[in-house]
Amino acid sequence: MKKKAVPSMVKDQQLVKKRREQMVKGAVRLFIEKGFHRTTTREIAKESGFSIGTLYEYIGSKEDVLYLVCDAIYEEVRDQLVSQLDTEAVGIDRVKKAIAAYFRVIDHLQDEVLVMYQEAKSLPKEALMYVLQKEVEMTKMFEDIIRDYVAEYRIDLSEEEIKLMSHNILVQGHMWTFRRWAIRRFYTLEEYTKLQSEQLLSPLTTVSN
Template identity: 30%
Template structure:
């Protein structure tokens, strides 16, 4: 087990701005942080939050318990670290997917593709989020919920722009955006079943096609038939 402290000072990667005991160099800190997050996700998914111990996470990560406390203060902080890490993946991937794309339907296609790709890569952590977010303290839940709302923005913006251009007929862009988001979540929540019936791309195209067939105007259906 790695018992040695990783450097002097306060760790910049600690949760909620709380100073940690020591701080490694940034590249090493990022690598160690990823190691801890992956181990915590695996153990919490298998055991549940309440049965998970810091010792079990440390063993899964191949480090000492003391080293984990350089990054978090307690087990709830560790759960929050895992959940916010998943949401950070979405925050980084979604804007990048639509950068420079003017057509709103193309943007919707690309942002949904990026969203599903993150879901597929992090589906175990997403299942954990569904199961354990309620465990967080109110402040932690608010952080997660605010980040969740932020994920909707590129979906809603694309749908609103399409409606303004007359290519989609939508009563509530936010509800439609959430319909797409929840269909992506189903890939994680029912991964054992859906992954046996379709590839990720097949599933994504099927779900987006359902939404577009229900909302595109007749002229737009012809123009975007390659997405249907």
């Protein structure tokens, strides 16, 4: 699926990239505080450090800002996850370390992730589908790790079960953000990660043991 083309009157792509990064940072702060619908483009411009006229040189609408925010957050989650994956780990330890890395990234970007899931529904359909495709790609990262383990240790796990396990890993990572008001009363991140890993991976560890 092609990336959405956000209109810009500025031809200098380096400047476009710089201004949009400023815009995303400013918008995230406002969306966390006020939400997308209650935030105005004038407020986004001010928070980003330039005028409303300058803002519209780099976007066509407020929905463009939301798209840039969601796209940037997904990219940041993916990049941080990739950088934290332990490429030297093997066996079930590799799977557990991948889950732990993902949960740490979600914890680090919890406000951004919460904003993204709360506000993405306001995107136009085509832009929303592109953003959601990023989540499919992230799920596939876990599918590949689990699939490698299943193949190496000849575990009887179907492709459907591998896919569902991968989706569940992402969902439980999100839960650390979405239900933090309740969960953090009982668990540290390390405790939560350990318990979730044991439950999520029980079909693998039960068979392999």
